[in-house]
Amino acid sequence: MKLTIAGCWGAYPPANEATSAYLLEKDGFRLLIDCGSGAISQIQNFVDLSELDALIVSHYHHDHKADIGCLQYNMFLQRIGGLRSSAFPIYGHCKEPEQFSALNYMNYTEGREITAHTSVVIGPWTVTFCETNHPAYCLAMRFDDGERTFVYTADTHWTDDMVRFCSDCDLLLSECSVYDHDVSVSSGHLTPELAGKLAQQSRARQLIITHLPHYGAHEEILERVTAIYSGPAQLAAKGSVIYFA
Numbered sequence: 493m494k495l496t497i498a499g500c501w502g503a504y505p506p507a508n509e510a511t512s513a514y515l516l517e518k519d520g521f522r523l524l525i526d527c528g529s530g531a532i533s534q535i536q537n538f539v540d541l542s543e544l545d546a547l548i549v550s551h552y553h554h555d556h557k558a559d560i561g562c563l564q565y566n567m568f569l570q571r572i573g574g575l576r577s578s579a580f581p582i583y584g585h586c587k588e589p590e591q592f593s594a595l596n597y598m599n600y601t602e603g604r605e606i607t608a609h610t611s612v613v614i615g616p617w618t619v620t621f622c623e624t625n626h627p628a629y630c631l632a633m634r635f636d637d638g639e640r641t642f643v644y645t646a647d648t649h650w651t652d653d654m655v656r657f658c659s660d661c662d663l664l665l666s667e668c669s670v671y672d673h674d675v676s677v678s679s680g681h682l683t684p685e686l687a688g689k690l691a692q693q694s695r696a697r698q699l700i701i702t703h704l705p706h707y708g709a710h711e712e713i714l715e716r717v718t719a720i721y722s723g724p725a726q727l728a729a730k731g732s733v734i735y736f737a
């Protein structure tokens with residue numbers, strides 16, 4: 493498996509960056525995970541949009557789905573340009589029916605339901621889900637290719653279920669949106685202490701911290717995380733590529 497970080501910011505993108513956008517690849521299958529603000533621009537540094545096979549969206553906050561509309565326009569242009577012959581699949585949950593319905597764009601994109609209780613096969617992966625602790629209904633994702641596992645927490649505050657969901661994964665992409673001292677604004681998100689605890693208690697073999705805040709020193713986040721988590725850890729950055737096979 494190969495993971496490329498195309499966008500790693502919470503809330504909004506700084507200049508020339510993107511919010512949540514990750515490219516997961518295996519055996520030529522290219523899956524975009526979340527499609528936040530700036531994602532469509534940034535992802536083209538790593539893949540041609542005509543080569544994308546599917547999109548999966550964790551939840552419908554803007555920093556995870558803002559660019560879906562522009563991706564749909566691209567899919568329309570791909571179709572009339574002869575680059576694509578069938579509807580592009582966009583996986584998302586149905587807890588907000590209007591948002592799910594908007595994943596369909598004429599016959600150019602097609603919404604496909606994901607739920608916390610069922611698995612789905614997307615390309616080479618069996619994907620399972622876990623409801624997170626977040627103001628909007630949100631699903632964490634676990635990708636299993638039969639050899640390795642990758643878990644993306646999406647947006648969440650601490651839950652014991654998440655520890656079980658992440659157990660023994662080869663790579664954990666965990667959000668960390670606030671600092672440990674920001675208790676007042678931490679609702680729905682992990683602090684460095686909690687992200688480190690999640691990785692340590694779940695025995696994740698490798699950790700990447702993402703959904704980064706727009707203030708403070710990010711090095712502090714990594715220092716705090718690695719004081720708790722004993723495995724290899726790094727901060728997400730645009731263009732980072734992680735191979736795990």
Ligand SMILES: [Zn+2]
Nearest residue numbers: 553626628647
């Ligand atoms: Zn969110």
